[in-house]
Amino acid sequence: MRKPFSEERITGLHGAGGELMQRLISEVILPLFPLKSAGPLGLEALDDGAVLSLHGGRLVVTTDSHVVKPLEFPGGDIGVLAACGTVNDLAVMGARPVAVTLGLVVEEGFPIEELKRYLSSFAAVLSDLGVAVVAGDTKVMGAGELDGLVLATTGIGVAEGFVSDSGLKPGDRILVTGSVGDHGMAILAAREGLPLEGEIRSDVAPVWPLVERALRVGGVSAMKDPTRGGLAAALNEMARKARVGILVREEEIPVTPEVKGLAELLGISPLSLACEGRAVIGVSPDRAEAVLDALRAEPLGREARIIGEAVEAYPGKVVLETGVGGKRFLEMPLGDPVPRIC
Amino acid sequence: MWKGSDLFRLRDPARAERLAHALRRFAPEKPVKIVHVCGTHEAAIAEHGLRSLLPEGVEVYEGPGCPVCVTSTADINLAVALALEEGAIVCTFGDMLRVPGTELTLEEARAQGADVRVVLSAADAVRVARENPRQEVVFFAVGFETTAPGTAAVLLDGPPGNFSVLCSHKLIPPALEALLRENTEVDGFLAPGHVSTIIGADAYRELAERFHVPVVVGGFEPLDVLFAIALILRQLAEDRAEVENAYPRAVRPEGNVRAKRIMGEVFRVVDAVWRGIGAIPASGLELGAEFTRYNAREKFGLETGTGDEEPPGCRCPDIIMAKAVPTDCPLFGAACTPLSPVGPCMVGVEGACSIWYRYGERPRL
Secondary structure, three states, X not given: OOOOHHHXXXXXXXXXXXXXXXXXXXXXXXXXXXXXXXXXXXXXXXXXXXXOOOOOOEEEEEEEEEOOOOOEEOOEXXXXXXXXXXXXXXXXOOOEEEEEEEEEEEEOOOEHHHHHHHHHHHHHHHHHHOOEEEEEEEEEEOOOOOOXXXXXXXXXXXXXXXXXXXXXXXXXXXXXXXXXXXXXXXHHHHHHOOOOOOOOXXXXXXXXXXXXXXXXXXXXXXXXXXXXXXXXXXXXXXHHHHOOEEEEEHHHOOOOHHHHHHHHHHOOOHHHOOOOOOOEEEEOOOOHHHHHHHHHOOHHHOOOEEEEEEEOOOOOOEEEEOOOOOEEEOXXXXXXXXXXXX | OOOOOOHHHHHOHHHHHHHHHHHHHOOOOOOXXXXXXXXXXXXXXXXOOHHHHOOOOEEEEEOOOOHHHHOOHHHHHHHHHHHHOOOEEEEEOHHHHHOOOOOOOHHHHHXXXXXXXXXXXXXXXXXXXXXXXXXXXXXXXXXXXXXXXXXXXXXHOOOOOOEEEEEOOEOHHHHHHHHHHHXXXXXXXXXXXXXXXXXXXXXXHHHHHHHOOOEEEEOOOHHHHHHHHHHHHHHHHOOOOOEEEOOOOOOOOOOOHHHHHHHHHHEEEEEEEEOOOEEEEEEEEEEOHHHHHHEHHHXXXXXXXXXXXXXXXXXXXXXXXXXXXXXXXXXXXXXXXOOEOOOHHHHOOOOHHHHHHHHOOOOOO
């Protein structure tokens, strides 16, 4: 027998606060999240808020709305992206992610199976990290009023000594934890149906395991995740906020041959394409090699590199030494070349 | 199928180092000004920071190399006026939409209800004409010898009667000559690879001899550009003034004979006004007598007006004449950015100012 429509697709009633919404939450959504509390009152209570326990340290909070198109792309989907995007913002503040909240906005008619798939990937990333989903909200918008699905999150983390993106000092080495531009190019290729030799996969992944290792070694002065605007935007922001110059060598910046080739063909710089599983880390010169070794010991950090250093000259600017040995400023991109990527 | 591999051998650091060595060997004793006339050259130079690899005293300028930047205000005004006519569709390349005319840009005309469409080729504009048989479709044809053959080809194919061309195509060799007459400091030309693919390296021979100036045709990879500049410096060091082809994998001495033939069949050479330079004799293309019925100027009785005034402070005319670089302009990066451009060199993505802004180019960084 065919299932009733409301069990297969999202309807207006799923967001109306009544019985159907309660069933969507308790029967479909809640079972997907194995970790539901980070203190005395968690998600399973379905109360108006969660109560968290803190064991010393400082609280770090971040918020995000995820609107990627297409919802599923090589290397990930909107669920993985929402989870990683949230915990990565915490991680690059030097905070261990503890809990997230999830605001779910769904278009009427959206298949419930598909929704479950994305929420399962969301949950999988978080439970691997021991992060609980502690509160949530569900809204339904009419067909055509929204393009499928929006996931809005708040992330809560705990830091002993937090790390800002403004702490670079001249002499600090600049590290990236892996190749840049993969996420932006994967989305672009998936969306435009670009002809490719192989598949370009998004780098979307949680960076906390890497960051934790780096913090344990010490010497970390600044961190940032190079999302929209890519490495170019992240470096410019770090240089401006710390009023230092940054010199980076193009040869040292890891970019996969697939991303490099396609970017060249399209006239886009890989350095301004988004990453969703990388961190840019400033480290004092005496600890830089040790941090690099620690990053490389993790599977996600095998391609980590020292790409340059903070300098006193050109405060607020990023100087790129190009592959052929020339020099120019690497400017803050005017905008991300690919919209709706995260 | 796109192959990403093997693309970057023209960026090999070891070869770049050898070329830098060659450049130092031919370092001039007195300052040298090299002018190229191509946005793609400027982008390659800026993107790879090539100016910082040149010997002391060697300066490279982008002259009138951005076709959008040199299109006269008068022609833009005509295109805007046509677009605002009821029942008309104006098709042109994307960059043209934001270049200011006297009153409006084509983009602003579109915001006022004009039907202005971005096309990638003359053939696309013909397709628009076939799809809209009850409307007059005007192709605002800009560009150098690279885009002119495309316009010629569609006219030879017999386009529909509702299609016409507002022809603003321009020729590169007369512009080089005008630069030499006006700006005697030019010591050598890096000739544009794309244009030379059509007109051939031999097209510069007379100029090189008459003005005793080295002309080297160059490609667009960073090592292509450095190699071409090294050849110019070597000619200067040896007091030679010849045409050399440093881009033989694309450019032949005679060029693209078929493209040149169809241009000859369709166009006649006319005097033309270049924004930032003024009138240059025999430097533009207009449709020949056989194609009058496709000539928008004739078909709609258009009168060419005047007016090539840039806003106060804008140094685009000096930049186009290779007398200044973008950072010499007080507006650059402050009042004038790609998001709110003042002059044409910041509007066109091939304009020197737009390129310097986006790639962070600074002399002697």
